Amino acid sequence: MEQQVVIAGGGPVGLWLAAELRLGGVSVTVVEERADIDQRSKALTIHPRTIEILASRGVHKTFLAEGLPIPGGHFGMLDDRLDFRAMETPFPFTLALPQARTEELLEDHALALGATIVRGHSVTGFTEHAKSVTVQVAGLDGPYELQAAFIIGCDGTRSTVRTAAGIDFPGTPSTVLGWLGDVTLDNPPRPGFSTFGLRGGVMVAPLPGGRCRMVGVSPDSLTTEWPGDLTLEELRAKTVAITGEDFGMRDPVWLSRFGNTTRLAAQYRRGRILLAGDAAHQHFPAGGVGMNVGIQDAHNLGWKLAATLHGWAPDHLLDTYHTERHPVGAQLMEHSRAQTALMTGFTPEGIALRSLFSGMIATQPALDKALSERLTALAVSYPAPDPSAHPLTGTRAPDLVFTGSENHLFSRLRPDSHLLLDLTAGVLADRTRPGLAVHTATLDRPPAAWATVRAALIRPDGHVAWAGIDEDDTALSAAVDRALDTTHRTAARY
16 A cells, blocks of 8 residues: 555644645545544644634634634733734634544544545554655554655654654653643633642633633642642642632543653654654643644645655755754743743742743733744744845745735645745736746735735745845846746656
């Protein structure tokens, strides 16, 4: 059985990657060891940049209809929350939606596009060849092999793919054990409730079906010893110690502890083996960013892998997956560690630091904006290969609105081609290359940074590959051709 790509792991990251590859015309098999979707939803939060990604493929409406919009987020469980409402995005909020439902929607999306998903099977190893990979799989009826051009590990922090590839996963061990419980509360606190003090901190978030998720840390969380599985009685005692009441807590459906082990894969690519999501980065789940960063990994990788397999990508393109996403993983480690420090400040000095920092968020809009854009990944920008490039190069393109129609940029993005945005009334409209679409338009109320742009090349993942402002049509046309020579080529299949 031969596929162009095998993905180990059918969580949100693997499913989104599978859909992106199918939209790019690549055959793909997802191998997932779970027979069914895990109903214990580890992730609840979908961030604005991830909603933008969903919108760029036209699949966001169901998420918006089912998710609960929340116009902000917490940083380190501080009293003052970040305010997302002023951010430059069509979706200035997070969506609260259980991971189980997110996986159902993403699986439906991938299957509708023709992805093969096998459940109850697991990747056990692989053998890499010069132009292919032989993947060993343990199936329900015994072991078998899959042949592929590439294998991608989306198989979590204990990744079989990463281990078999010999990719290092350096970092620091757990020193903190947070706790959570999905329970029914007869007397739930106000929406968005959180509190923190010398005895610990706890947050309460609503779940479908009338349940709530309680997440917290306490002084006894600062341990390297495993204290045993969390019980309802322990959760109740911790909650009462911190808040003075238990909110009528009963009927738990999931009780768990989680640590702050922090690790980052040394390489996101080694030959025909690639990593994404938790297989590439592990961290304390502060701010609800983990699943989002993983989906954003997949969004960066999918089009590059498809372009490589179809032969129009330059030779180095697949290597840019590591050079662009590894620094994002490093930033994830940094802000997760910073939030962990704030969430474990159970001393008078720690409380003072929290109070100072929280007050600055509330009174310094620039700090609020900077942290919000970093937490939500709206600030992610990739380095421009040419230092003299336009400042927009590498940045995330906003959802530009075009005059004369209801079209906007996100509706024009495609995973199988760059978009050449021609703002010259058609001077550049005759450009044709594999992996290129051209749209001639005029911007309606462009953002300040786009006011003088006459043409832009937008990558399939929505980041700007090139932008030009030359007023001379001949010079601009030549600049476009030079840019396309760096992003496209015609060649035999990989």
